[in-house]
Amino acid sequence: MERIQRLGGVGYPRPDAVLPEVLQRNYGRWTRHEVVRPGVLKHVSDSGEACLTVRLLMPMGKRLSTRSLLEIAEIAERVGAGLRVTSRRAIELVGVPEHELEPAIGALRTIGFPAGGTGRTLHQIVTCTGFTHCQQAALDGPSVAHALGNALFQDAVEERYPTKLTISVSGCPNQCGQANTADIGVVGIYEDVPVVHDDLMDQCDAPLTVRTCPTHAIRVERLENNRQTVRIAAERCVHCGSCALQCGAIEFGRPGTGRAVMSVGGKGSNTGCGPALGRVVAVHVPLSPPFYREIVDPVRRIIDAWVCTAGERERVRDWIARVGWEKFYQWTKLAMPREALDGFRQHHTMLRSDVRFRW
Ligand code: SF4
Ligand code: SF4
Numbered sequence: 001m002e003r004i005q006r007l008g009g010v011g012y013p014r015p016d017a018v019l020p021e022v023l024q025r026n027y028g029r030w031t032r033h034e035v036v037r038p039g040v041l042k043h044v045s046d047s048g049e050a051c052l053t054v055r056l057l058m059p060m061g062k063r064l065s066t067r068s069l070l071e072i073a074e075i076a077e078r079v080g081a082g083l084r085v086t087s088r089r090a091i092e093l094v095g096v097p098e099h100e101l102e103p104a105i106g107a108l109r110t111i112g113f114p115a116g117g118t119g120r121t122l123h124q125i126v127t128c129t130g131f132t133h134c135q136q137a138a139l140d141g142p143s144v145a146h147a148l149g150n151a152l153f154q155d156a157v158e159e160r161y162p163t164k165l166t167i168s169v170s171g172c173p174n175q176c177g178q179a180n181t182a183d184i185g186v187v188g189i190y191e192d193v194p195v196v197h198d199d200l201m202d203q204c205d206a207p208l209t210v211r212t213c214p215t216h217a218i219r220v221e222r223l224e225n226n227r228q229t230v231r232i233a234a235e236r237c238v239h240c241g242s243c244a245l246q247c248g249a250i251e252f253g254r255p256g257t258g259r260a261v262m263s264v265g266g267k268g269s270n271t272g273c274g275p276a277l278g279r280v281v282a283v284h285v286p287l288s289p290p291f292y293r294e295i296v297d298p299v300r301r302i303i304d305a306w307v308c309t310a311g312e313r314e315r316v317r318d319w320i321a322r323v324g325w326e327k328f329y330q331w332t333k334l335a336m337p338r339e340a341l342d343g344f345r346q347h348h349t350m351l352r353s354d355v356r357f358r359w
Contacts, residue, residue: 020082020095022051038157039115040101041092052101054093055086056113057156060127060149061142062089071111079104088166090117090124116157120164123156125149127169128177130188136241137171138258139188139287145169147292148186148299155303162310165303168266173240181268183316184299185278188287192257193234194243194250201229203248212242260285260295264302264328265317276317281328283337298334305331 016024026045033043041053056072058064072091076083079100081093091113096104105115117123125148128134130141148167155161169186170177179185209230210218217236222228230247244252262285266278281302286294302316309331310319320328329336 018082020080022049022095023082025049026051035119035159038121038159039105039118041118051094052096052098053084054081054096054101054105054108054115055118055124056091056093056108057116057149058090058113058124059142060125060145061129061132063132063142068111068113072108072113075104075107075111078107086124088117088124088126114157120159120161121156122152122161122165122167125167125169126177126182128171130169130171134171134176136174136245137188138190138253139169139171139186139260140289141169141171141177141188143289144186144260144287144292144295147290147296151296151300152303161303161307163313163315165306165316166268167299173238178268179266180263180277181266181275182278183264183266184302185263185266186295186299187261187263189239189259189261190241190253190257191239191259191284192252192254193237193239194232194241194252196230196232197249197251198223198227198229200249201227204230204250205246206230209243209247209250212246214238214240214242218243258287259283260287262295262298265320267315267317272315273318273321279320280337281332281334298332301332301334 019027026047026049029045029047030043031046033041036042036052039055041055043051043053045051073083076093079093079096081096081104084092084094086092093104093108108115125145127141127145128137130137130139130143132142145167148169149156155165165184166182167184167186168177168179168182170179171188173187173189175187179187206220206228210220215236215238217233218230219233220228221231229249232243241252244250261280262282263278263280265276267274267276269275282298288294305328306316306319309323311322314322325336
């Protein structure tokens with residue numbers, strides 16, 4: 001490591017070089033933590049020393065101006081705290097002295113960053129970059145997340161839930177926003193079938209395009225003039241868009257064909273019943289910016305049903321496993337999509353909770 005630094009700082013920054021003093025003193029010695037109030041965590045080490053952390057709600061898509069970053073950093077420096085980015089891309093002030101807690105929270109709120117997203121609240125909504133910086137997006141993740149965040153803002157700053165709730169948004173099925181491992185996930189998808197322009201096939205590596213399709217929907221076909229093209233079996237296409245990335249002759253994602261798919265019960269961590277992928281509960285959901293009512297309203301109904309009937313510390317996945325899918329659809333007033341039936345493909349894991357078999 002020293003040699004790397006002598007060579008001019010090549011390599012990742014050393015983590016211990018940027019740790020606040022309270023973390024350096026208690027490295028590996030933390031014994032417990034608690035949520036003091038929404039947005040404020042207290043970690044206690046075996047020496048008895050406590051570390052207060054303030055978690056901030058961030059703009060969706062992690063987009064911050066340099067001015068905002070400087071203002072947050074100035075407040076952190078003023079109160080003697082360090083900064084940390086959480087796994088859900090919120091920023092935390094770590095090591096805030098107790099007498100500076102209220103002034104720091106007030107100052108951060110003044111510059112537009114409320115404290116929240118800890119414990120039994122809605123945690124920071126995660127979203128991929130969407131149209132901001134990606135050519136694959138079928139929906140604008142940050143604007144969907146922003147509409148959800150605005151509708152559920154009080155749930156992020158007040159402890160209203162049985163336990164934590166995560167919502168994530170991905171612009172397309174590539175899932176960079178990790179929607180499939182969130183309690184509630186929203187994924188964008190284009191619903192058109194790719195169109196092949198035979199006259200552009202010189203821009204297409206046909207064998208590679210065939211191999212790239214996850215459902216084997218593409219086959220090579222020879223044209224009359226002995227040239228080759230590809231054909232797509234519409235009934236096998238799952239609209240992933242991979243072929244259009246590989247082949248310049250394929251057109252996919254025409255304007256107006258973007259929709260959302262919603263899933264519930266995903267979980268990324270190994271706590272409780274372990275990690276799980278979310279189950280699809282709504283498909284063909286229209287996208288209607290700026291408020292996205294067709295997404296926000298069902299999310300609100302899912303949350304209301306969960307809050308009213310879940311046991312203490314019961315995540316969405318465990319709640320559905322207990323009450324069953326029939327009640328889930330009944331309480332949330334969602335129409336069960338045909339695509340939600342698993343077709344026995346995951347029979348062993350789904351038997352307990354499938355809509356057709358339950359005991
Ligand atoms: S999930 Fe899709 S739209 Fe979002 S960043 Fe990844 S590839 Fe792009
Ligand atoms: S969009 Fe995806 S599933 Fe459909 S044909 Fe192309 S690669 Fe195959």
